[in-house]
Amino acid sequence: MREMTMKKAISKSGWLLAATALALFFVAAAYAATPGITGPTFNLTAQQAYLNQPDGAAVYSWGYGCNGAPTGFAPAAITNATCLTMQVPGPTLIVTEGQTVTVNLTNSLPAAVGNTSIVFPGFQVTATGGVTGLLAQEAAPGGSVTYSFVASSPGTRAYYSGSESDLQIEMGLYGAVVVLPTGNAAVTAACGTLTSGGLPPTNAGNNRAAQVFWKETDFRLAAAAYDHPKTCYDREYLFQWAEMDPNIHAQALAQVQARTGCTAGAPGCSLNVPTEPYKPAYFLINGRSMPDVMDPNYAAEYPHQPYNGNPHMHPGEMTLVRSIGQGRWQHPFHEHANHVRILARDGNLILTPSGNSLAGILMFNTDTTPGSAFDGIFYFTGRGLNWDPYGHHPAPDSFGDPLAYLPCTPDANGYNTGAPTAVNYFEWCQDHNKPMELNPLGDVAGGGPMTLPDPNIFTNGAWYGGNPYLGPDASLRATAPACATTSSATLTCTNLQPANMQANPANERGWAFMWHSHNEREITTNNVFPGGMLMMMLVDSREFVIDESN
């Protein structure tokens, strides 16, 4: 019954508890980007350590890590990056197209584990040193091996152990290689460069100029995902999906401990851990389960799980989703709020026969397949809702709130992109000023098709702002005018958010969407919901500064 109490507490009424806990974690904003280490020479080691899970478990695991300080970290704007000697996923190796990449791997795993290695699917690898293995040249316990390959084409790809893979990948020996494009004149013309910003051709406008105006740091690794002008992006996130069966990890630990001090290769100095039957209880994005996954990159609580999953974006920003299946199961990764255009699979850009345009499919569930990576573009604008998401006024309001009364001048695509400085930059103008509610809601005009019922029949969510609207003051205007903008002393005013328990910074006015595995059993942590492969994606109003550096 203890388990039931626990489960019910969280799933039924415990969102309050969960949210409170989350709110504590969210004292600082925590975002994601695609953090990693730069080369082109990488000194890696494979070691053992424990991974923290939200149920309190410390799961014995193996992972790749840095053997000494790496050449550098990227993106440069994330300044607290670290690379310990073991992490899951392994360090994200960020290189540039055409570079000759050298990976020196030292096997520091317990002797009983035996040899380990790395395979780099999609690259022509030559290996020196080490001992011969089946899929790759291997590093014997205490030994080393060197892999070398040319980063021949851009994109996101997996790397993982090629030795006793059914066990070693389960234990955590996997990571990602991100190859940045060298670019060309056409890409620069369309996407700009990291320093100059640009005009994404797929969405006329200037997201980078808006970011600069709002003093947002650029956390991209490049201006385009590929050497193609249709692959520009404004923001990027890398998600690696894997699951863990704690029984396998426990058995591995027991056997390693029983063989402590044995001599590698000696009789009895090896593991015999069955990897079937397989019953994973932990479902991981970037080595973490929800809610831990939404804590910052390099958070001190998870020394061996440095990478998070906590995507944020502004309306209209082209967001590059890099995703890799690292476990042995497929996971249908459902992006709420819009589709994803698949750009490439395993670094292979999918183009029309002419080569001029994209031919990858559109998906609202982007399957993650073991050993397979994809790059895709996602964006959100709120187009076509048939009501103004900002709750704008058609005329100046009695409270003198300038943000309630803003122009929306449609560009050729219908978006307000003329002024990157506007709070409602990238608003969909066809619904501008169009009311949602039949009755006025606070300061927001009425006349729409809906009648919202008594708020008492709702239960508000932890990420819900208390009303349907987006924007720095919309939630206040929709309930009570903000004190600062109230011109009449007789009116009630508030500085509180209506829900007042958002799992987000107090000044963040975002729309939250769940990004998760739609094999819903996987959004649990060891039988407890919520957990597992679940993160919230925030569409933030333009003025909110998305700072991915913490």
Next chain:
Amino acid sequence: MRNGYALSLSLLLVVIASGIANSQSFRVQCPTSTITHPSTLTNVNAEPAYSGPTTLAINSNGFYAPTANVNGAIKCQQVSGGDGYSTMADGTQTFMFSFGPLSGLADIANGQAGTEFPNVFNTVYPGTLKPGDPAMSDGATSGASPGSPSLFTFNGAAGLMPDLDAIASGACTAPCLDGHVDPRQIMDIGVMNGNIPAPLVAFDEDDEMFLTLTNVGMLMRPDLFEQHTIHFHGYPNASSFYDGVPDASVAINIGGSFTYYYLAPDAGTYFWHCHITPPEHLQMGMVGQLYVRPRQDRVPQGTSLYTALQQQNGLGTTVDLRTACNPNNDILCSAFTPAINTGLNQGLDLLGNPQRYVYNDGDGSTAYDVEYPIQMHDFDPNFHFVGMTFNPEAFVDMRGKYFLLNGRSYPDTVATGPQATMSSDGRMHYSQPLPALINIPAGGKASLRLVNLSVEQYHTLATLGIPMKEVGFNAKLLRDQEGNNTEFYTNSITLGGGESLDVILDASDAGCGSAGCAVKLYPAGSVFYLYTPNLDHLSNDAENFGGMMTEVHICNSVTGGSTYGNTCN
């Protein structure tokens, strides 16, 4: 009871909004005129022909409103959130958390959507609805004897009543059907009335959709004061408010109704489900089908499909950017004008109805004669038993043992008419209204709108004989950014949980070229099978026979409609 924390959260809203909040917690909404569909300009109770984009102009209130050529209509539907029982193919009664129909009751019983025009939705039942209706009025006596589903014909909103208080106060004139309901009738119909799949939702591009969720509570689990929500899975550019994720918006408490509002998104096969504790509520059965029919269905006879799509895509004289797909502007649209103009004009299908399409293809490549939504799912009997008996639920061990197409396993999939189950209230309920039997007129094409809503596994569905043409994936036409169709022929499809795709079961003789075949490839009277090659899924728990399989019947003609409930002659 009201949840304490909901109350505390909402105090501010109460203070501010008490003047506007409707005091009745059960209610429906189905306006007869809106900004987008003003009754002065259009008949909201019918789908007008598509002769070009709606003309919009900024009105005196400062926002765009139509002035002419209004497209689409208003559609409304009400569903209950609660519990119920279904019958598995081995006879096992299975407890569910589930949605049930509270509008379109007769249509649902006949295998169709419960989505209605306002003039149907806003009708008052002339008598008193009985618990278990429509199965009770139809005389259902067992799962295999659903009575006569033609007896009960009411399709309006269950519980809808004249608002007598409003009439008395002078705020409204009789009959004053303003959404006021009689809660008793809602409880009588809604309690223990779960369906698997959840009630079918289908509407048309340009429609405004008012989908009311009424939480009637779960009779078998009084310990749970479960909220429910509706997640419209795949809605592009969704608002978080109407996205149904309880963490990011609102969840509907027991005793409340909430109306979700959607302007129809791009045509395609979507689906809907509750988003409360998804591994539990989805496994327990709160999953339904939803699709949006394309504008191209409404193109007048003899009109070029290519031209009509050009108009939608902003290449005509009137431009509506909302309907436009230009890949140079929008990386997330797929219904671009085709690279090749096939010159096809709108015509009639094999049933003699205006030709219909899965997408706005502009070239007729997604045309079909009959359409069948098919939901793949699986029930873990252990989890459902635990869910009924107050026991702790284990997610790690969850494993489906009943493999379902539209909530049924073979051979129930080929039984016609609704399937009834006696619930713990001692009354028959239509628990599984949708068959999965595919009738195709000889030489015809069937649109299969396929969805997998398993919460723990991928499923494959294969066809023996008739090839599948996959034309859409995740509610998007398969077409690249230069207008080349990327459709392909296959004999199997694989979907993970929460995924959809569109195939055309192509029983035409297209393979024989324009001269046709000497002998029909798929002659009338032949039977083909649609089944899962995950062979262990061809079982019903302990029975080593059944599971995820159904039949495709080739008919001399198909009458009585182009979807479930029709007749194979």
